Amino acid sequence: MSTPTATGSTWTFDAIGTSWAIDSAAPLPSVARDAVSAVIERFDHAWSRFRDDSLVTALAEGRAASVALPVETDADADADAMFSLYDELDRATAGAVNPLVGDSxxxxxxxxxxxxxxRGDARPAAAWRDVLSWSDGELALARPATVDVGAVGKGRLVDLVLAALAPHVDGDLVVDASGDLAVRGAAVRIGLEHPYDPTRAIGVVTVENAALCASAINRRAWGDGLHHVLDARTGVPVRAYAATWALADTAMRADALATALFFDGGPELAASWNAPWVRMSTDGRVEWSPGFPGEIFS
Structure with a gap:
């Protein structure tokens, strides 16, 4: 997914293992940049399974059966927002999307x-409702397991970054975390990158005061056909679809749909949220929702 060149100022940086770009009409003041950095650090410390000192790593390694989610860092609010959404994703996809897919x-x-x-054959994820619970500022596991919020987490963080900028920045804003983005203000046209050829787009979409998230099997891919989008019921990478795009009122919901669209039930969930979407199958066919606010190239 590609964004147009900003006409104002662009702040680029790396965080949570990916590249970010924040477009604004004027350069961001230092207080705004500091607020963004603080939000990202707090979120990463809570939810990254790639950090030795994170809360979810402590649970995965069995160093704790439960961890406190400090209210002052909004981690408690994150847990309720993300796992409530996982509940919807799980039901819509008949268990294909699961926050305990980290071990798989x-x-x-x-x-x-x-x-x-x-290391060994694929294995399905644990039945997460039997293992994971969250309430009253605490996240707990009945046994050690690896929480992975990848289906919704980056979108959630984009929303948090946009909210952190709001008190400090007037006018239009685009927060882009390498394919998960939120737009405040004036509409922007976004190219939908072809999953097999990054020099091409399969279409364009107009985003205005909304979020657009994408997922593709060519990103975070390795070995012989392995990639990061797994069916939690089997632990095997998905094969039917190569890329998805979804629009929603928040980046977290768009991120969730971009994952759900790899499975049966994804389009129905998007329809229930009145959320437009596009997906490309691995044989090159493209589907999109009625009323999609863009153009798909033939």
């Missing part, structure tokens, strides 16, 4: 050290 990913090599070296 690690088994295929997408582990905390990014070894990209599979």
């Amino acid at each position: 990913l690690a088994r295929l090599g997408y582990d905390a050290r990014l070894t990209l070296a599979p």
Whole structure:
């Protein structure tokens, strides 16, 4: 997914293992940049399975059966927002989307050290409702397991960054975290990158005061056909679809739909949210929702 060149100022940086770009009419003041950095650090410390000191790593390694979610850092609010959304995703996709898919990913090599070296056959994720619980500022697991919020987490963080900028920045804003983006203000046209040829677009979409998120099997891919989008019921990478795009009122919901659209039930969930979408199958066919606010090239 590509964004047009900003006519104002663009702040680029790397965080949570990906590239970010924030477009604004004028350069961001230092207080705004500091607010963004603080939000990202707090979120990463809570939810990154790639950090030795994160809360979810403590749970995965069995160093704690439960962890406190400090209210002052909004981690408690994050947990309720993300896991409530996972509940919807789970039901819509008949269990294909699951926040305990981290162990399945690690088994295929997408582990905390990014070894990209599979160790054994694929395994399904644990039945997360039997293992994971959250309430009253606490996240708990009935047994050690790896929480991976990848289906919704980056979108959630984009929303948090946009909210952190709001008190400090007037006018139009685009927060882009390498394919998950939110637009405040004037409409922007976004190219939908072809999953097999990054020099081409399969279409364009107009985004105005909304969010657009994408997912593709060519990103975070390794080995012999391995990639990061797994069916939690089997632990095996998905094969039917190559890329998805979804629009929603928040980046977290758009991110969730971009994952759900790899499975049966995804389009129905998008329809229930009145959220436009596009997806491309691995044989090159493209589907899109009625009323999609853009153009798909033939």
